[in-house]
Amino acid sequence: MDADSDAKVGFRPLYVQVREELKRHLSSGRWQPGAMLPSEHELARELGVSQGTVRKALDELTADRILVRRQGRGTFVAEFEESRILFQFFRLRPNAGERLFPVSRIRRRPSGPATATEGAALRIEPGTKVWRIARQRLHGPNVILWETIAVPADRFAGFEDVAEFPNIYQLYAHRWGITITSASEQLRAVSADKTDADELGCPVGSPLLRIERVAFDINKVPVEYRDSRCRTDQMYYSSDLT
Amino acid sequence: MDADSDAKVGFRPLYVQVREELKRHLSSGRWQPGAMLPSEHELARELGVSQGTVRKALDELTADRILVRRQGRGTFVAEFEESRILFQFFRLRPNAGERLFPVSRIRRRPSGPATATEGAALRIEPGTKVWRIARQRLHGPNVILWETIAVPADRFAGFEDVAEFPNIYQLYAHRWGITITSASEQLRAVSADKTDADELGCPVGSPLLRIERVAFDINKVPVEYRDSRCRTDQMYYSSDLT
DNA sequence: CAGTGGTCTAGACCACGTA
DNA sequence: ACGTGGTCTAGACCACTGT
Numbered sequence: 001m002d003a004d005s006d007a008k009v010g011f012r013p014l015y016v017q018v019r020e021e022l023k024r025h026l027s028s029g030r031w032q033p034g035a036m037l038p039s040e041h042e043l044a045r046e047l048g049v050s051q052g053t054v055r056k057a058l059d060e061l062t063a064d065r066i067l068v069r070r071q072g073r074g075t076f077v078a079e080f081e082e083s084r085i086l087f088q089f090f091r092l093r094p095n096a097g098e099r100l101f102p103v104s105r106i107r108r109r110p111s112g113p114a115t116a117t118e119g120a121a122l123r124i125e126p127g128t129k130v131w132r133i134a135r136q137r138l139h140g141p142n143v144i145l146w147e148t149i150a151v152p153a154d155r156f157a158g159f160e161d162v163a164e165f166p167n168i169y170q171l172y173a174h175r176w177g178i179t180i181t182s183a184s185e186q187l188r189a190v191s192a193d194k195t196d197a198d199e200l201g202c203p204v205g206s207p208l209l210r211i212e213r214v215a216f217d218i219n220k221v222p223v224e225y226r227d228s229r230c231r232t233d234q235m236y237y238s239s240d241l242t
Numbered sequence: 243m244d245a246d247s248d249a250k251v252g253f254r255p256l257y258v259q260v261r262e263e264l265k266r267h268l269s270s271g272r273w274q275p276g277a278m279l280p281s282e283h284e285l286a287r288e289l290g291v292s293q294g295t296v297r298k299a300l301d302e303l304t305a306d307r308i309l310v311r312r313q314g315r316g317t318f319v320a321e322f323e324e325s326r327i328l329f330q331f332f333r334l335r336p337n338a339g340e341r342l343f344p345v346s347r348i349r350r351r352p353s354g355p356a357t358a359t360e361g362a363a364l365r366i367e368p369g370t371k372v373w374r375i376a377r378q379r380l381h382g383p384n385v386i387l388w389e390t391i392a393v394p395a396d397r398f399a400g401f402e403d404v405a406e407f408p409n410i411y412q413l414y415a416h417r418w419g420i421t422i423t424s425a426s427e428q429l430r431a432v433s434a435d436k437t438d439a440d441e442l443g444c445p446v447g448s449p450l451l452r453i454e455r456v457a458f459d460i461n462k463v464p465v466e467y468r469d470s471r472c473r474t475d476q477m478y479y480s481s482d483l484t
Numbered sequence: 485c486a487g488t489g490g491t492c493t494a495g496a497c498c499a500c501g502t503a
Numbered sequence: 504a505c506g507t508g509g510t511c512t513a514g515a516c517c518a519c520t521g522t
Contacts, residue, residue: 011498011499013509013510013511014510014511015510015511039487039488039489040488040489041488049511049512050511050512050513051512051513051514052510052511052512052513053510053511053512055489055490056510056511058489064484065484069488069489069490070488070489070519070520071488071489071490071518071519071520072487072488072489072490072518072519072520072521073487073488073489073519073520073521074487074488074489074520075488075489088483089483091481091483181484182482182483182484183482183483184480184481184482184483185480185481185482185483186478186479186480186481187429187451187474187478187479187480187481188451188474188478188479189431189432189449189450189451189472189474190431190449190474191448191449205447206433207431207432207433207449207450208431208449209429209430209431209451213483230431232429232430232431232432236428236429236430237428237429237430237481238426238427238428238429239333239426239427239428239429239479239481240424240425240426240427241330241331241333241424241425241426241427242306242307242423242424253517253518255490255491255492256491256492257491257492281506281507281508282507282508283507291492291493292492292493292494293493293494293495294491294492294493294494295491295492295493297508297509298491298492300508311507311508311509312500312501312507312508313499313500313501313507313508313509314499314500314501314502314506314507314508314509315500315501315502315506315507315508316506316507316508317507317508
């Protein structure tokens with residue numbers, strides 16, 4: 001880790017190089033989710049930089065929720081605990097009452113060649129094989145949304161016969177070593193068609209919130225596309241502008 | 243600025259105290275939007291702390307978009323330029339084509355006592371007077387949403403006769419010294435009623451995106467409640483989960 | 485008590501913008 | 504050339520956690 005290694009061309013601060021080096025270790029699997037990293041001083045010694053520089057790199061990875069730091073304990077690779085999913089990736093909240101973890105119920109697995117939309121979202125050629133799962137999600141006893149999830153088949157070997165799972169992003173991490181760190185959503189109001197009405201138990205023509213999501217891994221590569229239709233009579237979508 | 247001033251009780255890091263001190267200067271109007279702050283070294287001397295500590299405080303205020311820093315130029319109080327509004331507070335984007343600044347057209351001013359919803363959102367007693375403006379917003383020639391904005395009358399003296407304005411948050415800042423720094427939105431899909439249909443030029447019963455927003459000032463005090471109904475045939479709402 | 489992250493300092497040097 | 508923010512260092516000390 002030499003400060004002058006790319007001095008003239010571009011100029012990348014040392015801490016950026018450290019951050020990218022740590023990211024490489026993370027995506028290569030040197031440190032698994034939940035594992036504790038070496039201490040700041042130890043990393044600084046390993047990499048030949050000062051402790052303050054390592055700290056700046058670790059702070060940025062913490063801001064991206066890739067790491068979790070706990071004073072007195074250490075620095076850990078972030079996991080997909082229930083609470084994180086509930087707050088970071090599931091934006092539907094009940095109008096009143098307790099927030100619950102959304103239980104899911106698989107309905108179909110209509111895998112096949114990628115549509116134009118899926119291809120564009122996942123940056124793969126349309127026609128490339130994708131695995132798909134169609135499922136309902138429940139808040140207590142009520143179906144609040146149904147959605148189709150599509151992932152590129154080549155990055156998810158064996159996806160076609162996964163059983164029910166409590167948390168799909170945890171599954172991505174444990175089974176395929178793919179960590180979802182961010183997502184981008186597009187929201188629209190649409191009218192329920194026949195399928196929507198069947199899945200959600202609402203009248204045809206009632207207003208639904210349609211959410212299209214593209215989820216990205218640690219390297220900002222898109223790895224999942226999902227299309228959800230939500231009832232918003234008992235729930236709302238929460239968005240914070242900061 | 244004494245590091246030991248509240249040693250036993252709680253413990254607040256020095257940089258937090260510096261940050262709050264700077265915030266006080268900002269909300270008291272010592273530094274107006276667009277103004278340049280003293281340099282890091284000068285602030286450090288003024289406050290009797292090291293430059294690194296000032297830097298940490300400034301970095302946090304920059305992360306909250308309260309300040310803007312430009313290498314080689316200085317540190318400035320953030321303003322509501324068009325681009326900032328367009329990206330930070332206006333989340334509707336066209337399905338295709340250029341992103342435009344949403345022109346607004348005032349329709350009515352139905353001011354009066356706060357409803358229960360407004361009171362809860364603005365943390366004031368229901369029945370307290372609020373100013374309201376109902377307006378349409380346009381993307382090019384098309385009306386894409388209409389909304390009602392409510393603000394507490396006591397913090398916005400003279401609001402009842404403001405003319406058209408290009409940007410309402412800029413108006414809040416310049417006329418009342420109130421800077422909006424964050425907002426929280428609740429989204430639902432609803433059916434267009436008669437009023438919606440008239441304002442938006444769409445059929446009664448067509449699906450609309452309803453957005454309820456509470457906007458906060460620099461001290462996290464709610465200062466505005468707005469209720470918008472949006473057509474999402476040509477536009478979508480963009481949400482980033484990070 | 486030992487080990488971890490968190491804060492704070494003082495000073496050096498670099499990159500950027502402007503004059 | 505100068506002043507600004509940005510990076511980097513080395514070292515000290517504090518706060519928190521578990522043994």
